[in-house]
Amino acid sequence: MQFQLNHLPKRTEKPRNKGITLALDKGYSVRQVEDFCEVASTYTDIVKLGWGTSYVTQNLSDKLDVYKKYDIPVYFGGTLFEAYVLRDQLDAYVELLKRYEIQYLEVSNGTIWLSENKKLDIINKLSQDFTVLSEVGSKNPDSIIPPYKWVKMIQNEMEAGSWKVICEARESGTVGVFRPNGEIRSGLIDEITDQIPMKDLIFEAPQKDQQVWFIKKFGSNVNLGNIQPAEVISVETIRLGLRGDTLFDFYSIEDNQLQEAYSGNSNSNGSRENKK
Secondary structure, eight states: OOSOOSSOOOOOOSSOSSSOEEEEESSOOHHHHHHHHHHHGGGOOEEEEOTTHHHHOTTHHHHHHHHHHTTOOEEEOHHHHHHHHHTTOHHHHHHHHHHTTOOEEEEOOSSSOOOHHHHHHHHHHHTTTSEEEEEESOSOTTOOOOHHHHHHHHHHHHHHTOSEEEEOOTTTTOSTTBOTTSOBOHHHHHHHHHHSOGGGEEEEOOSHHHHHHHHHHHOTTOOEEEEOGGGHHHHHHHHHTOSTTTTTTSOOOOOHHHHHHHGGGOOOSSOGGGOO
């Protein structure tokens, strides 16, 4: 931090197990990655090269080297994994990861049909050599998975070897844990978080209002994914109460008169544990 400001929420530090910000790189150039890392590497825990962009990215090795220089793990998008599985080339995908020294990978079935048992077998096998992030939820907005099934799938995938389970929302934030208009399926999220530890979940939240909602509800150290690189700094300010959306959710004022004056401004749903 560049200067001192009292009574901010306590953020976890890298390498984080919670409070993760997972950024979505949709095709940055090497120079763009250098600029991004220069200003936001402290707040970026993992980078996903979205869907199949890594296949068509020029100078991929140079780009990966920049992320490596800044100690930011990178993995290829779940759609690329699905493209290999669809073609019965899972072994070739594993060799691809080894060639580029990729330690993280995403196991998903948001687009292709992949039985739950087969998915669990893949997670179990790959988790022996890689850090697996599995994803639950469909990219099809018409596919509604009941809450109890979300919970069961997440539990099974954690038991199979997933490090974290990503709750699907796509780049648009209009499927999975969100309705097609971007509205949060709060009942679904309550059902999931009632039974699954928060540290085991990463919520895709590409829209600012969605990020604010999760941070207000679960506190500064909720795991968030599909964050645009240009928005990583913005998300960190929301986590710290340094943006108007959460200014009154993460502060501590000792003066009783000031407490009374500002008490009506806070509408936090569950982040009081972050106060000092």
